[in-house]
């Protein structure tokens with residue numbers, strides 16, 4: 001089971017992430033990356049990772 005990290009999100013995105021291994025989270029540019037949920041929804045891929053359905 002992947003380990004959760006502190007929530008983070010992209011200034012330009014509409015979701016937040018809770019896994020560093022998340023594909024869409026890991027491509028966020030450092031300049032756009034912000035810690036916290038940002039009042040956004042949890043990323044779908046992170047939901048799947050948490051559910052154990054980690055995409056390949």
Ligand SMILES: [Zn+2]
Nearest residue numbers: 017022043046
């Ligand atoms: Zn994510």
